[in-house]
Amino acid sequence: MWSWLLHRVAGLGILLFLLVHIVDISLLNFGPTVYDEGIALFGTAIVRLISLALIAAVLYHAFNGVRIILIDFWPKAVRFQAAMFAIVLVVTIVCFLPMAYFVIGPVFGWPTGNMPAGM
Amino acid sequence: MRISTGYGPRPASGTGFETFSWYFMRWSALGLIFLVIIHLLLNHVTTDVSCTSYELIAARYTNPFWRLYDWLLLTLALLHGMNGLRVVIDDYVRSRSWRLVLQSSVGALTLIFFMLGTITLITFQPNPSILPGLPKCL
Numbered sequence: 001m002w003s004w005l006l007h008r009v010a011g012l013g014i015l016l017f018l019l020v021h022i023v024d025i026s027l028l029n030f031g032p033t034v035y036d037e038g039i040a041l042f043g044t045a046i047v048r049l050i051s052l053a054l055i056a057a058v059l060y061h062a063f064n065g066v067r068i069i070l071i072d073f074w075p076k077a078v079r080f081q082a083a084m085f086a087i088v089l090v091v092t093i094v095c096f097l098p099m100a101y102f103v104i105g106p107v108f109g110w111p112t113g114n115m116p117a118g119m
Numbered sequence: 120m121r122i123s124t125g126y127g128p129r130p131a132s133g134t135g136f137e138t139f140s141w142y143f144m145r146w147s148a149l150g151l152i153f154l155v156i157i158h159l160l161l162n163h164v165t166t167d168v169s170c171t172s173y174e175l176i177a178a179r180y181t182n183p184f185w186r187l188y189d190w191l192l193l194t195l196a197l198l199h200g201m202n203g204l205r206v207v208i209d210d211y212v213r214s215r216s217w218r219l220v221l222q223s224s225v226g227a228l229t230l231i232f233f234m235l236g237t238i239t240l241i242t243f244q245p246n247p248s249i250l251p252g253l254p255k256c257l
């Protein structure tokens with residue numbers, strides 16, 4: 001039940017972000033000044049924290065979705081659903097941590113090596 | 120009528136919308152896993168999000184592959200997400216009239232956001248004075 005609730009809440013959260021993201025990308029056609037002002041927001045500490053939540057939600061929703069598909073198409077998988085849920089949580093955390101380092105690193109000045117123009 | 124919860128056992132048979140929806144959620148999910156994770160790695164890990172400036176997008180979109188990639192991402196994610204929202208509304212909203220209002224809004228929003236995203240991807244022509252620019256970190 002928790003896997004189901006978390007899947008649903010994560011999905012709705014991702015959808016909300018998707019709608020915001022479609023609007024912020026549409027700023028491209030208003031030229032570099034307007035677009036870059038929008039993107040600069042994503043570099044702030046608060047929006048980086050929100051990005052962390054988004055990444056966690058995406059990873060969980062993706063891996064739990066694989067678990068749901070396995071259960072749907074491979075009847076025996078129901079027997080392993082609890083074990084698969086544990087695997088989903090572990091894989092989510094294992095993938096989340098390195099990505100989180102890159103996302104939150106710039107706030108603390110950690111080296112991330114992903115800012116080509118030098119910052 | 121079979122009401123798909125979006126979860127649970129595979130529909131035994133049927134060619135109706137709910138059966139189609141059930142399969143669509145799973146097939147689009149398989150595509151989205153790759154599209155979304157690569158998208159996140161490109162724009163949050165290999166390049167920091169603060170560098171995904173107008174210049175970077177302008178340079179990236181000189182290759183039509185990335186417009187197609189982003190359009191596929193837009194289309195699958197929006198349909199998958201909005202269909203999920205439709206299922207959630209069916210689950211919780213009991214009043215017939217409210218369901219009609221909300222499901223119509225979901226349909227209208229899907230169309231509006233699909234058009235907004237598609238128009239942006241198709242019509243974006245970078246300001247030539249900026250090209251060839253290097254990614255600028257904001």
